[in-house]
Amino acid sequence: MEKKPYHHGELKKALIENGIEFINQYGEEKLSLRKVAEKCGVSNAAPYAHFKDKDDFINAMQKYVMEAFMNSLTICVNECKDETQILSELGVCYVMFFYHNPLYFDFLFSRKSIQIRLSSDNSDIPPFELFRRTAKNVLGKMGISEENVRYKTTAMWALVHGLAALSAMPNIDIVWESEVRAIINSVDISDIKES
Amino acid sequence: MEKKPYHHGELKKALIENGIEFINQYGEEKLSLRKVAEKCGVSNAAPYAHFKDKDDFINAMQKYVMEAFMNSLTICVNECKDETQILSELGVCYVMFFYHNPLYFDFLFSRKSIQIRLSSDNSDIPPFELFRRTAKNVLGKMGISEENVRYKTTAMWALVHGLAALSAMPNIDIVWESEVRAIINSVDISDIKES
DNA sequence: ATACAATCTTATCAGTGTCAAGATATCGCA
DNA sequence: TGCGATATCTTGACACTGATAAGATTGTAT
Numbered sequence: 001m002e003k004k005p006y007h008h009g010e011l012k013k014a015l016i017e018n019g020i021e022f023i024n025q026y027g028e029e030k031l032s033l034r035k036v037a038e039k040c041g042v043s044n045a046a047p048y049a050h051f052k053d054k055d056d057f058i059n060a061m062q063k064y065v066m067e068a069f070m071n072s073l074t075i076c077v078n079e080c081k082d083e084t085q086i087l088s089e090l091g092v093c094y095v096m097f098f099y100h101n102p103l104y105f106d107f108l109f110s111r112k113s114i115q116i117r118l119s120s121d122n123s124d125i126p127p128f129e130l131f132r133r134t135a136k137n138v139l140g141k142m143g144i145s146e147e148n149v150r151y152k153t154t155a156m157w158a159l160v161h162g163l164a165a166l167s168a169m170p171n172i173d174i175v176w177e178s179e180v181r182a183i184i185n186s187v188d189i190s191d192i193k194e195s
Numbered sequence: 196m197e198k199k200p201y202h203h204g205e206l207k208k209a210l211i212e213n214g215i216e217f218i219n220q221y222g223e224e225k226l227s228l229r230k231v232a233e234k235c236g237v238s239n240a241a242p243y244a245h246f247k248d249k250d251d252f253i254n255a256m257q258k259y260v261m262e263a264f265m266n267s268l269t270i271c272v273n274e275c276k277d278e279t280q281i282l283s284e285l286g287v288c289y290v291m292f293f294y295h296n297p298l299y300f301d302f303l304f305s306r307k308s309i310q311i312r313l314s315s316d317n318s319d320i321p322p323f324e325l326f327r328r329t330a331k332n333v334l335g336k337m338g339i340s341e342e343n344v345r346y347k348t349t350a351m352w353a354l355v356h357g358l359a360a361l362s363a364m365p366n367i368d369i370v371w372e373s374e375v376r377a378i379i380n381s382v383d384i385s386d387i388k389e390s
Numbered sequence: 391a392t393a394c395a396a397t398c399t400t401a402t403c404a405g406t407g408t409c410a411a412g413a414t415a416t417c418g419c420a
Numbered sequence: 421t422g423c424g425a426t427a428t429c430t431t432g433a434c435a436c437t438g439a440t441a442a443g444a445t446t447g448t449a450t
Contacts, residue, residue, distance in 0.1 A: 008429080029224075029307060032406060043430050045409080050428090054407065106305050111297065112224060114364050128367075151374075151381040155354060158378070162357025163349075169309050172323075179346075183353070186346040187382045203398080227437060238399050240440080245397090249438065 012050040012060075014040045019061050028107050033057065059116045065104055070126050072097055077134065087138045090131065091160040091184045096177055098164040105168035109161075131157050159187065207245040207255075209235045214256050223302050228252065254311050260299055265321050267292055272329065282333045285326065286355040286379045291372055293359040300363035304356075326352050354382065 008014065019036045033054055034044045051057040076093040080086045098105045107113060117125065135153040144152070163180060166172050203209065213234045217226055228249055229239045246252040271288040275281045293300045302308060312320065330348040339347070358375060361367050 011428080027307060033408095034406065044407090045431080046429055048408075048429095102306065106301070106307075109360070109364075110301050110305065111364060112222060112301075114366075118366055148381060151378045154358075154374075155378050155382045158357035158361055159350060159354040159382075160357070161360055162353035162355070165304070165356055165360055166349075166353055169304075169306060171309075171313055179349075183346045183350050186343060187350045187354075206397080228439095229437070239438090240400080241398055243439075 008040065008042055008046075011040060011042060011046065015047055015050065015057070016061055016064055019057065020064060023061070023107055024101065024103050027103050028058075055116050056120075058113070059120050062108060062113060062117060065108060066126060069097055069104070069108065070130070073127060073130055077130075083138070087135055087156060088181065088184045090134055091156070091163075092177065092181050094127065094131065094160050095163045095167055095180045099167040099176070099180075102168040102170070105164060109165075128157070131160065155187075159184065203235065203237055203241075206235060206237060206241065210242055210245065210252070211256055211259055214252065215259060218256070218302055219296065219298050222298055223253075250311050251315075253308070254315050257303060257308060257312060260303060261321060264292055264299070264303065265325070268322060268325055272325075278333070282330055282351060283376065283379045285329055286351070286358075287372065287376050289322065289326065289355050290358045290362055290375045294362040294371070294375075297363040297365070300359060304360075323352070326355065350382075354379065 015036055018039045019031060022031055022036060022039075033047050037044055037047055040046075047057060051060065073090060073093055076090055077086065080089045114125065132153055135156050136149060139149045139152050142149075163183065167180075210231055214226060214231045217231060217234070228242050232239055232242050235241075242252060246255065268285060268288055271285055272281065275284045309320065327348055330351050331344060334344045334347055337344075358378065362375075
């Protein structure tokens with residue numbers, strides 16, 4: 001039975017992990033700094049030593065979840081041997097992440113989240129960048145005009161992102177793993193003629 | 196200079212319209228019942244005569260915005276003469292609504308919103324129903340297997356919903372009207388062979 | 391006209407984000 | 421080693437929020 005030390009030691013990390021666990025249970029809109037602080041056994045103002053404000057805290061959690069998502073995607077890309085299938089496999093992985101973690105979708109991709117993200121670090125959103133780059137690669141080798149490569153890249157990106165959005169909704173049970181693959185393949189880009 | 200009457204007269208309507216205007220300016224997360232009440236020139240507890248709680252109020256605003264969205268979609272469907280183009284025209288209309296009203300996307304389609312919607316009235320989400328029905332109609336006349344009609348319906352639905360999601364994000368300026376049409380047509384379903 | 395229901399106000403509660411002031415621990419440097 | 425600067429944490433406060441209770445005002449039906 002050790003006494004609680006004045007300094008927590010790893011409070012920043014603990015706050016982030018407990019906050020994410022909370023969001024995964026109850027959703028972002030129920031989250032409060034004070035409850036997370038209490039869960040970490042620390043007073044209400046303690047988080048302000050590590051985060052400027054609540055948005056800063058949310059941004060830190062986002063980075064954490066985004067990294068887990070990106071990790072899952074890059075593993076998928078690296079493990080895929082078949083070049084021609086890499087795009088649909090990446091798509092399936094993208095969708096299934098949110099099928100299994102439905103509460104993460106709004107958290108990562110709500111307008112507010114994207115805004116915080118872009119203002120704190122105005123690079124691109126990593127999974128968007130990866131998907132577009134991959135699609136451009138695959139489509140570039142198909143002898144299509146550059147303009148159509150752009151259109152089809154955006155189309156595949158939107159298709160996958162949209163499937164993820166629908167998968168993350170409650171009571172919309174059209175989508176499970178084998179179906180996702182079939183749906184994505186049903187618009188396989190190699191079939192599309194020039195317009 | 197008339198004196199303020201004790202009874203507002205059309206408070207419920209005023210609350211809903213002012214609330215929506217507020218969301219369209221500042222986003223849902225900044226909205227508070229008290230501010231909307233004040234804007235209507237009424238005390239903080241007055242809204243509770245018309246709405247059970249905040250979620251009930253949000254649900255009412257959702258219905259209002261959803262109707263505006265559905266209105267735009269049904270006009271599009273009715274005005275479209277060319278049967279073969281009806282799906283892509285509906286898609287363009289779907290996307291452009293959120294391109295022009297980016298703050299409405301999360302408001303209508305966040306997990307929380309869908310949850311409130313489904314719990315208060317467990318029918319389908321109207322624009323989803325309309326899009327799926329239209330897609331099924333168009334695709335049904337193409338001599339494809341029933342299974343593939345299902346897949347391609349979901350694919351077109353997800354594509355359009357995903358484009359809307361991306362269009363509603365800040366600083367993601369890939370999508371304007373002429374491009375949206377080209378993107379959707381770039382995966383026109385008539386080109387897809389059986390798998 | 392009188393009883394009843396709907397609408398609105400005032401007052402209050404617990405919970406929230408945020409900040410200031412001060413307590414406590416850690417770290418760098420003499 | 422010791423001492424001062426700095427990081428971390430607590431307590432206490434402030435304004436704001438959603439929500440409820442009690443009571444005032446108005447509309448309505450009989």
